[in-house]
Amino acid sequence: MIHGQLFASFFKIGLFTIGGGYAMLALIQEEIVRYGWMTPQEFVDIVGIAEMTPGPLAVNAATFIGYRTAGITGALLATAAVVLPSLISVIIVSRFWERYKTSPGVQATFAGIRPIVAGLIGAAAFLVGSASLQGAKLGAVHIPTLVLAIIAFLGLVLREWDPIKVLLASALLGLIFF
Amino acid sequence: MDKKTSWWTLFLAFFRIGLFTFGGGFAMFPLIEKEIVNNYGWAEKEELLDIFALAQSVPGAIGVNTAVFIGTRLYGMPGALVALLGVITPSILIILIIAQFFLEFQTNPYLAKAFAGVRAAVVGLIAAATVRVGKNAITDRFALALALGALALSSLKVIPVIWIIFLGGLSGYFYYTKRGFGRK
Numbered sequence: 001m002i003h004g005q006l007f008a009s010f011f012k013i014g015l016f017t018i019g020g021g022y023a024m025l026a027l028i029q030e031e032i033v034r035y036g037w038m039t040p041q042e043f044v045d046i047v048g049i050a051e052m053t054p055g056p057l058a059v060n061a062a063t064f065i066g067y068r069t070a071g072i073t074g075a076l077l078a079t080a081a082v083v084l085p086s087l088i089s090v091i092i093v094s095r096f097w098e099r100y101k102t103s104p105g106v107q108a109t110f111a112g113i114r115p116i117v118a119g120l121i122g123a124a125a126f127l128v129g130s131a132s133l134q135g136a137k138l139g140a141v142h143i144p145t146l147v148l149a150i151i152a153f154l155g156l157v158l159r160e161w162d163p164i165k166v167l168l169a170s171a172l173l174g175l176i177f178f
Numbered sequence: 179m180d181k182k183t184s185w186w187t188l189f190l191a192f193f194r195i196g197l198f199t200f201g202g203g204f205a206m207f208p209l210i211e212k213e214i215v216n217n218y219g220w221a222e223k224e225e226l227l228d229i230f231a232l233a234q235s236v237p238g239a240i241g242v243n244t245a246v247f248i249g250t251r252l253y254g255m256p257g258a259l260v261a262l263l264g265v266i267t268p269s270i271l272i273i274l275i276i277a278q279f280f281l282e283f284q285t286n287p288y289l290a291k292a293f294a295g296v297r298a299a300v301v302g303l304i305a306a307a308t309v310r311v312g313k314n315a316i317t318d319r320f321a322l323a324l325a326l327g328a329l330a331l332s333s334l335k336v337i338p339v340i341w342i343i344f345l346g347g348l349s350g351y352f353y354y355t356k357r358g359f360g361r362k
Binding site: 097 | 197200207208228230237241242247250258259262272276293294296298299301308310314321326332333349353354355
């Protein structure tokens with residue numbers, strides 16, 4: 001019974017996550033409350049961990065909650081459920097994509113969408129930035145974090161540093177200096 | 179190039195991408211660019227932008243969608259599955275380990291500091307991606323207006339992202355076809 005519930009819930013979550021993982025948090029919380037899988041406090045902790053570990057928020061949440069409710073089977077089931085809508089819709093869309101991507105109408109449309117994507121990524125930078133750079137007092141900025149972020153930014157843009165090396169170095173620097 | 183080697187290469191490439199993508203799908207862009215465009219030449223940079231845009235317009239996490247798109251282009255359905263497995267396996271493994279040691283993880287000060295460093299880098303990463311994507315995508319004043327509009331609308335959470343993308347596409351369609359747009 002619980003396996004079915006897990007699968008159904010996370011399939012729904014995967015289906016309605018469009019445009020970003022944060023939109024889906026409200027949905028996951030809904031499902032958790034409905035089935036009583038964990039306490040609200042535990043949920044907040046999960047989100048914190050899911051943000052710190054690699055991988056999409058949705059997938060991390062599915063794996064964790066699946067594991068806690070039904071062990072490894074639950075973890076695999078929930079994770080499979082949450083990515084299945086992606087798999088299906090992307091395969092469908094990519095059929096059309098190959099055929100129509102050279103038509104002028106499609107080209108024009110994407111000429112409009114590309115700058116939108118740039119803007120959205122910029123917005124994500126603001127959102128993540130404001131969350132990560134917060135200092136001890138409200139409205140204050142944690143200077144070391146800001147400095148590290150700026151260094152990373154400049155290195156990536158001006159010197160084409162390898163993103164993976166930047167992440168690893170930052171973890172080390174955080175460990176030493178923060 | 180025999181199929182088995184290619185699948186393993188595909189899996190590994192996305193395993194690396196999945197392993198180092200912190201902070202959400204957008205942070206994945208520079209990593210994907212490095213692996214897919216620079217290392218393996220599986221797509222052009224501009225195609226990557228389009229794939230990214232598409233990946234945000236269909237259900238599911240951006241990271242997963244992007245992986246599946248690229249995998250499908252390369253090897254159809256099996257490619258989609260291999261890329262998908264590659265990109266989510268690292269996080270599954272890591273989360274399972276963490277779930278086992280949940281309590282210790284929450285209270286370890288060293289891990290907290292290391293992750294604080296990572297978060298800072300993620301901000302820089304996403305900001306850098308903005309610049310790179312912007313340089314490529316913003317070719318005229320209309321595009322700039324679209325980008326700024328999207329930035330404002332999504333930051334203020336005024337309308338859902340999918341609508342922003344839809345409106346952008348619609349505007350692009352009408353604006354650029356009127357000007358006789360075509361690929362250079």
